[in-house]
Amino acid sequence: MRGKATREALACGPEETASESANVPTTEPSGEVAAPKSTGEEPAPKPQEPAPQAPAPAASKPAPPTEDVPSAPLLLAVEDVSDSSVTVSWEPPERLGKLGLQGYVLELRREGALEWVPVNSRPMMVTQQTVRNLVLGDKFFVRVAAVSSAGAGPPAVLDQPVHIQEIIEAPKIRVPRHLRQTYVRQVGEMINLQIPFQGNPKPQASWTHNGHALDSQRVSVRTRDQDSILFIRSAQRSDSGCYELTVQLEGLEAKAAIDILVIEKPGSPSSIRLLDVWGCNAALEWTPPQDTGNTELLGYTVQKADKKTGQWFTVLERYHPTTCAISDLIVGNSYSFRVFSENLCGLSDSAAVTKELAHIQKTDIVAKPKSFVEQDFSEAPSFTQPLADHTSTPGYSTQLFCSVRASPKPRIIWMKNKMDIQGDPKYRALSEQGVCTLEIRKPSPFDSGVYTCKAINVLGEASVDCRLEVKASATH
Incomplete structure (x- = not known):
């Protein structure tokens, strides 16, 4: 095989795994395998396939010829390490052997142990594998060997052990959009700022005001796993300034500055x-x-x-x-x-x-009035709009209207059936700009009749009549 293999590895069948030792892992798809369980001081399991173990004694089966087994894989490297997995990759060996390549066997050895534990029980034709379910804090060495039908070739071993540790997520502060410009509040108003941040493990958050520590008598701060809240119950002008949030995590830090301006009404001009x-x-x-x-x-x-x-x-x-x-x-x-x-x-x-x-003074203007003949606009009363007959419903106030023209201003008299009704509280008479109005409050059938409006001045008099009919409600 000349390039990196990306196809998925086949899982071991139940019959094969039944004969395996308890610490031999099962193969997962896409070159991913579960980590072997720790065996403590138990003896090493019997390998089912040839593996690059320590050289056998002289009485053992003689080693195959060098030209029949592949050489060591090239460029073994760690691609990714998380808090529970590690991904390694390598390149195919320069020499595949006369009998051809059957796959690769990946092995782990915990730091301080002598035993190499195979990760995959059968050779797999992949050049990248991910080992999962690892224990946080583990350190182990990794090696991989190419295998042919004649046996396993020499392994390629990582120089440094792989350390499984908690992934550190660099702290990051996400300032809300409305706080990216000066935050303006009025004197006496409440200030409540919630600033979210990220980081793993939980970072330490601290606040400063214009480069100094906060006044705990005026400002309250509450920090939770993913945000920090700054609270001022009643803002004063002295609370204005730059508030800086610092989030620190194992030598890493992030900062965000928020400008707050507390204002109030201005004073009046001095003079x-x-x-x-x-x-x-x-x-x-x-x-x-x-x-x-x-x-x-x-x-x-x-x-x-x-x-x-x-x-x-x-x-x-x-x-x-x-x-x-x-x-x-x-x-x-x-x-x-x-x-x-x-x-x-x-x-x-x-x-x-x-x-x-x-x-603003008046200018001296000499008036030169023109002579004119004074006209007499006096006239006797005359009605320009007469009264109109009207029908009303009992209990609902009604109004009668007419218009009169006269100079000097006439005296208006209202009559019902030729009887003067002035002073009767049931009626209210109004006269404005020549418009005469008689309001009859809550009329009854008794108020039906002929109503007369009479206008009188020194030059004469005039009158108009109308009939008002108040219909009684139908009874059932």
């Missing part, structure tokens, strides 16, 4: 003054706040209020300079101004307010 007033404009200037809330300012909010109403209106939002000109002020009004600071938490709780008022 504000009115620089100038001209026309319908006013110029302001203020100084930045001494306390920005532990973060950058998003700008300033400028508001104005006229002296008459005292209501504040915003004229500028998130304005960055510290000077501004406010225009479109109303002539004749006097204005106060105030400025708030703003950051991520919002506007400052208080504002800087101007001490002086900005008086």
